[in-house]
Amino acid sequence: MVKYIGMDAHMSTCTFCVTDERGRELDNTTIQTNGRLLVNYVRSVKGEKKLAFEECELSGWLYELLNAEADELIVCNPVENTQYKKKKTDKLDARKLSKLLRGDFLSPVYHDGSQRERFRALMSGYKDLVQENTRLKNRYKSLFRKSGIRIEGESIYNKPTLLAQLDRPDLVFTARHIYEAIQQIERSLEEYKQVIPRSKRHFPELELLTSVPGIGYIQAAHIISQVISPERFRSKYKYFAYCGLVRHKK
Numbered sequence: 053m054v055k056y057i058g059m060d061a062h063m064s065t066c067t068f069c070v071t072d073e074r075g076r077e078l079d080n081t082t083i084q085t086n087g088r089l090l091v092n093y094v095r096s097v098k099g100e101k102k103l104a105f106e107e108c109e110l111s112g113w114l115y116e117l118l119n120a121e122a123d124e125l126i127v128c129n130p131v132e133n134t135q136y137k138k139k140k141t142d143k144l145d146a147r148k149l150s151k152l153l154r155g156d157f158l159s160p161v162y163h164d165g166s167q168r169e170r171f172r173a174l175m176s177g178y179k180d181l182v183q184e185n186t187r188l189k190n191r192y193k194s195l196f197r198k199s200g201i202r203i204e205g206e207s208i209y210n211k212p213t214l215l216a217q218l219d220r221p222d223l224v225f226t227a228r229h230i231y232e233a234i235q236q237i238e239r240s241l242e243e244y245k246q247v248i249p250r251s252k253r254h255f256p257e258l259e260l261l262t263s264v265p266g267i268g269y270i271q272a273a274h275i276i277s278q279v280i281s282p283e284r285f286r287s288k289y290k291y292f293a294y295c296g297l298v299r300h301k302k
Contacts, residue, residue, distance in 0.1 A: 055097050057122070058149030059105040060142045061114060066090060069146035070097055071154055080143050085110070087117050094121040104153040106130040107161045112170075115163040128158040167254060168280045175277040178244045178270070185237045192230045195223050209234055248273045 053073050060067040063085060070079040079097075083089050094103065103122040105114060111127050119125050133152065152158050163169065189209060196203055199218050208214060212231060218224045249269045252258040261272035285291040292298050 053099055055099055055101040056150050056154040057094065057097060057101055057103040058146045058151070058153055059103060059114075060145040060149065061085070061105050061108060061110050062142070063110070065142070067142040067146040068093060069143065069150040071147075071150040073154070075151070075154065077147065077150075080147060082142060090114075090117060091121055094118055102126070102153055104128055104149050104158055106133065106149070111161070111163065112165075112173075116165045119165060126153065126158050127161045127163050128152075129161050132159040162280065162284050164281060164284075166280065168276060171251065171255070171273070172277040172280070174244075174248070175274055178241070178248070179274075181237055181241055181244070185234060185241065188230055188234050188237070192227060192234060195227045195230075199223060245270070251276075 055078070056071045056073075058069045058071075065082050066085050067082040068079065069077065071077055081093075083093055094101070100123050102124040103118060104126040105111065105128070107127055107130055115125065115127055128149070133148070149158075193203070193208060195218065196208065196214075199220065201217055203214065209231075212228075215224055215227055215231070218227060249258075251273060255276050257276060258269065258272050261267050261275055262269055267275075279291075279294075282291065285294065289298070
C-alpha cells in the first residue's frame with residue numbers, strides 16, 4: 053500500500069502528514085528540522101512511499117537529503133497550491149499536501165541535486181550583487197540631483213572628489229557611505245568574474261555557449277545554472293517557452 057507523505061518545512065521544525073491509498077490519515081507530527089531526524093522519520097514509514105514538500109529556501113538541501121529515502125519525491129510549486137490552502141497552520145498545510153499528492157494535483161518544480169543545480173547558488177549570489185549595486189548607484193546619483201548637479205556617465209562612481217560638489221553635510225555623509233558600499237560590491241563582483249570562468253572544467257557546455265556571438269562567460273553561466281539539464285524539457289519548443297521566446301495570445 054502506497055503512503056503519501058506531505059511535509060510542511062520550516063527552518064526550525066517540519067510537520068509531516070501521512071495518508072494511505074484510501075485517504076485515511078495515519079500520522080500527523082512535527083519534528084525538529086534536523087537532517088538525521090528527518091531521514092529517520094521518513095524511513096520509519098514502511099512500504100512504498102511518496103513524499104512532497106513545497107519549493108522554499110530549504111528545498112535544495114531537503115531534496116538531496118530525502119530523495120533516496122522515498123520512492124518518489126516531488127518538490128511542488130507553492131503558487132499552484134494557494135487556492136487549496138485557505139487556512140494556514142503547519143499541520144493543515146502538511147495534511148493538504150498529502151491529499152494533493154494522493155490525488156496527483158501537485159505541480160512539480162525541477163530538482164536533481166546535481167552540481168549544476170548547486171551552481172545556481174553561485175550565480176544567484178552574483179545576480180543579487182548586481183541588483184544591489186544598481187540600486188545603490190541609483191540612490192547615489194539621486195543625491196547629486198537633489199543638489200541640482202547633473203553628472204552623466206559612469207564617472208560619478210569612480211571619482212570620490214565629486215562629493216565636494218554637494219552643498220549639504222547630510223548629503224555628503226550619506227553619499228560617502230553609499231560610495232564606499234558601491235566600491236565594496238564592485239570588488240566582490242570582480243572576484244565573481246574570476247571564479248565563474250573556472251567552472252568550465254566542470255561544465256564543458258560553458259565553452260560551447262560562449263562560442264555563440266553575444267554570449268559571454270557570465271551569461272553562459274546564468275544559462276547553465278537556470279537550465280541545469282536540457283533533458284528536463286520534452287521538446288525544444290518547451291525550452292523556447294521556458295526562455296520566454298514564444299508569444300502567448302491572451
